[in-house]
Amino acid sequence: MRMLLVVLSVTLVAGCAVDTTLPARTAERFHADLAAHQEDAACALLAKRTAEKLLDPGQTCAEALRDLKLGTAGPVTAVRVWGDDAQVQLSGDTLFLHRYSGGWRVTAASCRPHGDRPYDCEVEN
């Protein structure tokens, strides 16, 4: 019985005690860097695999982001965090993030909903 209560407590803590501030801040910084034409800084907030997927041959991450012209996104309207994954909705964009040992990183950005199917994202891993 005690074991069960421990499992239940761990589960509730794991499911409920979430920090939404850090992924929200990361998403805002990503778009703020893009708006300030600081694509190198924005690239540093991308997950490694996402940054690699962006590149055409001979292109840098900053150049690839600049070419995408992702546009402005506005303030955060909703943040949902489950485990090490998060979705941050800004007034003009939806981003997906993953928590790595070095902090939250953007795995997908400039995403549009597609019913119950995966979002269509300009940037994704």
Add this chain to the structure above:
Amino acid sequence: MKKIKENGLSLTFLVLFLLALGGQALAGLALFNDQQLVDGGEPVSFVKYVASSDFAVDVAENWQSEYLQFFLYIMLTVWLVQKGSPESKKVDEAGPGSDEKQLVGRYARSDSPAWAKAGGIRRSLYSNSLGLVMGTVFVLSWLAQSVAGVASYNSQRLLDLRDPVSWGTYATSPDFWNRTLQNWQSELLAVLSMVALSIYLRQRGSPESKPVGAPHTLTGVEN
């Protein structure tokens, strides 16, 4: 040493349970970290994995079905019988039994539990305590499965670039019911096998079996 011998069955199952739970945690960790590579994540530590919703849902879904199995078995065998099975009462003994047979109230012995000698709510509670505890643990385990399940499910949905769902949506989702029913069917099959096979088959020395020479039609007799 005498204490160990007198509690050998409980101790053995406790040790086997802990070994199996530890093994599940290690195997689950290896599987989880393998999937992390596929998903572009980082490997996690043993401690982080056993505190994760992925581990919790895998544990809870099995616990709830086991407690449901024993809850149903305890409660249904009060009223339902199976001719020839040592797991069943005799065919004409279905029901909760008389106070005299149950050793409660004025029929209680000097060494009967205190609440069996008592009357009212205490006796009613104690008379159903095994079923109540098994049923309660089942409900709590099932609830834990749903809470851990929605966390694990939503984490995967976010990884797949999909919107997370509410607890209510998850509780009616194929993932929840697939996890639930795949466990229920196996538990129910195991009970059915035990009830039916013990009519015709024997295990010498086991209290779960009739004596080897007992006729197939003999009901409610254990070694």
